[in-house]
Amino acid sequence: MKRWLVLLLAVCLLCGCAAGPQEASAQIFSMDTVIDITVYGDGAQDVLRDARAELVRLDGALSRHDSGSALAALNRGAGGPVAVEEELYDLLYAAAAYAADTGGCFDISVAPIMDAWNFTGDTPRVPSQAELEALAAHVGSERIVFDGGTVTLPEGMAVDLGGIAKGYASDRLAALFAQRGVTSAKVSLGGNIYVHGTKTDGSLWRVGVEDPNDPGNFLGAVELRDRFAITSGGYQRYFEQDGVTYYHIVDPKTGNVARSGLLSATVICGNGAMGDAFSTALFVMGLDAAVDFWRTYPVEFDMILADDDGHVYLTEGLRDCFDASIAEHEYEYIFLSKE
Amino acid sequence: MNTFSSQKNNAVPRLRPAPLDAVVVLAVLVLAAALFAAMLPKQSGGALACTVSRDGQVLDTFPVEENSPGERVYGAYTVSVAQDGAVSVTAAPCAGQDCVRTGAVRRAGQNIVCLPGRFVVELSGTDGDGSGVDIVVR
Numbered sequence: 133m134k135r136w137l138v139l140l141l142a143v144c145l146l147c148g149c150a151a152g153p154q155e156a157s158a159q160i161f162s163m164d165t166v167i168d169i170t171v172y173g174d175g176a177q178d179v180l181r182d183a184r185a186e187l188v189r190l191d192g193a194l195s196r197h198d199s200g201s202a203l204a205a206l207n208r209g210a211g212g213p214v215a216v217e218e219e220l221y222d223l224l225y226a227a228a229a230y231a232a233d234t235g236g237c238f239d240i241s242v243a244p245i246m247d248a249w250n251f252t253g254d255t256p257r258v259p260s261q262a263e264l265e266a267l268a269a270h271v272g273s274e275r276i277v278f279d280g281g282t283v284t285l286p287e288g289m290a291v292d293l294g295g296i297a298k299g300y301a302s303d304r305l306a307a308l309f310a311q312r313g314v315t316s317a318k319v320s321l322g323g324n325i326y327v328h329g330t331k332t333d334g335s336l337w338r339v340g341v342e343d344p345n346d347p348g349n350f351l352g353a354v355e356l357r358d359r360f361a362i363t364s365g366g367y368q369r370y371f372e373q374d375g376v377t378y379y380h381i382v383d384p385k386t387g388n389v390a391r392s393g394l395l396s397a398t399v400i401c402g403n404g405a406m407g408d409a410f411s412t413a414l415f416v417m418g419l420d421a422a423v424d425f426w427r428t429y430p431v432e433f434d435m436i437l438a439d440d441d442g443h444v445y446l447t448e449g450l451r452d453c454f455d456a457s458i459a460e461h462e463y464e465y466i467f468l469s470k471e
Numbered sequence: 472m473n474t475f476s477s478q479k480n481n482a483v484p485r486l487r488p489a490p491l492d493a494v495v496v497l498a499v500l501v502l503a504a505a506l507f508a509a510m511l512p513k514q515s516g517g518a519l520a521c522t523v524s525r526d527g528q529v530l531d532t533f534p535v536e537e538n539s540p541g542e543r544v545y546g547a548y549t550v551s552v553a554q555d556g557a558v559s560v561t562a563a564p565c566a567g568q569d570c571v572r573t574g575a576v577r578r579a580g581q582n583i584v585c586l587p588g589r590f591v592v593e594l595s596g597t598d599g600d601g602s603g604v605d606i607v608v609r
């Protein structure tokens with residue numbers, strides 16, 4: 133009798149194994165991008181539903197172009213103090229701090245300049261230098277006044293959280309997964325990545341880093357868990373006029389398209405909002421300033437910088453988890469150390 | 472025979488395997504092997520599948536093969552497969568035409584997105600060179 137029970141038990145175990153863990157995934161259009169979320173494990177469907185609701189909420193709160201959003205109200209009230217709820221207050225405060233940390237290479241008050249270029253619109257154009265200079269005079273997060281619950285934008289300033297909102301949203305999803313005991317999930321917010329826990333077989337997530345010279349290919353792959361990976365690269369959006377290519381990343385200090393010699397800057401770290409802000413900042417800084425910044429910044433992060441001369445620079449923390457073997461093209465890989 | 476040893480004889484089960492035990496072991500092993508084989512990734516030599524969706528709803532899924540070029544039309548969108556298996560959006564109703572300018576995709580994990588039209592073309596499956604990435608940062 134017992135031996136048949138053993139057989140029955142073995143069959144059940146094997147079948148459970150073959151059926152695999154629960155999985156739920158969704159593709160969501162929100163925050164001006166396409167978001168893919170996959171959650172594994174018990175209750176995956178419920179977690180996914182809550183993740184979707186959170187993204188819709190954030191989109192409503194943080195969009196500048198939605199006239200009903202708290203951010204739009206703040207911009208309309210520029211010149212005087214505007215009462216702002218805690219979440220938006222904290223995010224604006226963090227963004228202003230990142231602007232200060234990066235010497236203004238990332239700045240949420242670059243919004244009017246981005247509007248002038250109209251990269252995301254149907255008719256992008258090259259603004260005149262006079263126009264850019266006039267607009268650049270209104271840029272500078274250091275002039276935003278934070279006063280415990282109210283925020284004052286100087287007259288003429290407008291802020292846009294597009295450079296940090298997706299990263300912040302990934303932070304929120306990471307917190308949701310942790311709170312709900314999820315052990316395996318992956319998220320792509322238009323190419324901004326967060327990988328939670330491990331794959332269901334316990335192995336690390338393999339994150340491909342797109343090749344800016346050939347978006348069909350990779351610079352390599354990084355094996356990660358519980359990490360955010362965010363790339364800024366001009367190659368993602370650009371337009372051409374009179375034979376000149378204009379990439380969509382602007383130096384907030386001048387209003388001109390950033391031409392730093394980098395083709396892409398990828399940040400890998402434990403904070404999505406920071407990674408989002410820094411990937412833009414590093415791209416604007418260029419190689420030397422980016423390396424200096426990485427060496428001196430008090431919070432640990434890793435980065436991958438691809439220049440326009442066939443070099444890929446990686447920070448030392450990636451030495452053991454970066455796999456260049458999947459790169460189709462030949463690059464010189466250079467590891468950076470803190471000294 | 473004392474009481475102690477007789478109790479001991481009753482408590483210890485017979486350890487010599489019976490023929491039926493062997494049958495059970497064999498059955499479990501065969502089943503495990505069969506399931507293991509079924510769960511192995513399909514060695515399809517770099518087979519790619521293309522999924523076309525709108526607003527998160529899948530409209531179409533088709534295998535992408537070399538040497539079978541063609542066009543598929545979804546409303547105002549045209550998705551083209553080239554001779555070499557590269558997939559691109561060659562016609563779209565959106566004003567910006569970002570999706571058309573994205574160009575061709577060739578590997579699992581790559582996609583072409585038309586945000587205004589909420590139209591997505593996505594490649595998945597075992598890719599030919601075994602890069603085996605789970606997700607792409609771009």
Ligand SMILES: [Zn+2]
Pocket residue numbers: 563564565567568569570571584585586587588
């Ligand atoms: Zn389009």
